[in-house]
Amino acid sequence: MPLVLARPVRLIKNCFVKTPQALPPRALRKDLTPFFHNELDRCFGPNATDLAVSSAPDLPKNLLIDSWHLGASDIHFEPSRDGARIRLRVDGMVWDVAQLNDDRAKVFLNQFKAMAGIDPVVRFTPADASATFAMVDGHLDLRLALAPTSSGETMAVRLLDAKRLERSILELGLSEQNLRRLRAWLKQTSGMVLMAGPTGCGKTTTAYSLLHELKTANRVIISVEDPVECQIDGITQIQVNGLKELSFSEGVKAILRHDPDYLMVGEIRDALSAQAAVRAAIAGRVLLSTVHCRDAVSAVTALRNWNLTDREIADALSVVVAQRLVRKLCRHCRKSAKPSKLEAAWIRSFNLSVPPKVWTPVGCKECKSLGYRGRTGVFEVWRLDEDARAAILKGTDELLLREHLARRKHLFLVQDGLAKLSDGTTSFDEIKRIAGDVDLLATPASRRKPSSARTFSSAKASRR
Secondary structure (H helix, E strand, O other), rough: OOOOOOOOOOOOOOOOOOOOOOOOOOHHHHHHHHHHHHHHHHHHHHHHHHHHHHHOHHHHHHHHHHHHHHHHEEEEEEOOOOOOEEEEEEEEEEEEEEEEEEHHHHHHHHHHHHHOOOOOOOOOOOOOEEEEEEOOOOEEEEEEEEEEEEEEEEEEEEEEEEHHHOOOOOOOOOOOHHHHHHHHHOOOOOEEEEEEEEOOOOHHHHHHHHHHHHOOOOOOEEEOOOOOOOOOOOOEEEEEEEEHHOHHHHHHHHHHOOOOOEEEEEOOOHHHHHOOOOOOHHHEEEEEEEEEOOOOOHHHHHHHHHHOOOOHHHEEEEEEEEEEEEEEEEOOOOOOEOOHHHHHHHHHOOOOOOOOOOOOOOOOOOOOOOOEEEEEEEEEEEEOOOOHHHHHHHOHHHHHHHHHHHHHOOOOHHHHHHHHHOOOOOOOOHHHHHHHHHHOOOHHHHHHHOOOOOOHHHHOOOOO
């Protein structure tokens, strides 16, 4: 008979795993879209008639009117298992404004498709389209993007109001110091100007503002964009077209044959477009473009990463405008208070003086209880001087370049943000939010012991 060894049985306490509770649904802000909800009630409410349901095409129109009054930049249609949720992006924040059941969601999506000339019958196929919606005092240009998901079709609508893009540089939120630097460049235009920052920080708006300033001169201005977001009279604008092999780099080569004085490249995305832009600037053209990087100095690193030599960068680069967007406090309900200990400690960590008071949002009828109305820019304008060019030629890295600027009392991003906090333009939460990715860019000399001998290894022979 075989011997069976009995293994001791251990009791495991709390062996049952608790099912995590579902997150509470996001609150709906129906008050932000009154026209749309009135139309929903008329078309699908308890007293709706067949005639009302047949006029459902007015649903998208009423939502666009509400969105325009709010100053929304995007409409998001997000499907779910039992319908879809509609959300608006206002001043960079997303608010849920409606929940539609499955039948209403299909009607709403099909009517938006019809407005943009997309076949409503074709579903679950990625599509992009453009449309124009007539307003009382103008029109809205719409860009629609549709894509299939596991729950249905999702849609994002970008709202482009030409009037809102036609801003003077005085309306951007530039400080006096930064404004003087930009205006000095406008009087002696030369070289390459880069607008730097992450996606959605207002780089294109700043570029358009500079173009509006430049177009008053008797000069030829040509731009290559993807897409052309705003038609500007007096400027020749070219749309990038991948199907016809018209990229940014090929577009720059083509427009150089048209004798331009000023060029705008919508975005430097790769080595080819970077090299074409720099060579155009070195050849004597004035070139404006945008680049994705953290701050002004890191634009040099971005150009280096695209295999441009330090000499090319020093010869071409003239001005870098780094920026972020913050929400502006509602002037009707904001309130001031003494900075808390945590807020004061955060500000002192940048070796900056703590303002006597900061401002916070409250919410009122004027701002629809949001506490904020509109957005403004937080800027860092770096106009390269001979010392900066010499440092770039030596292959100096980002940290030393920032220390070089700090010794010259350069106004960094966080410093400009704190100035807007002190004068009541925005709140501490907004400044801390944008400082999350630039927390070492305020006063670098105070955070790291300077070492003037530290450079890249002879600028690397491959760059020379």
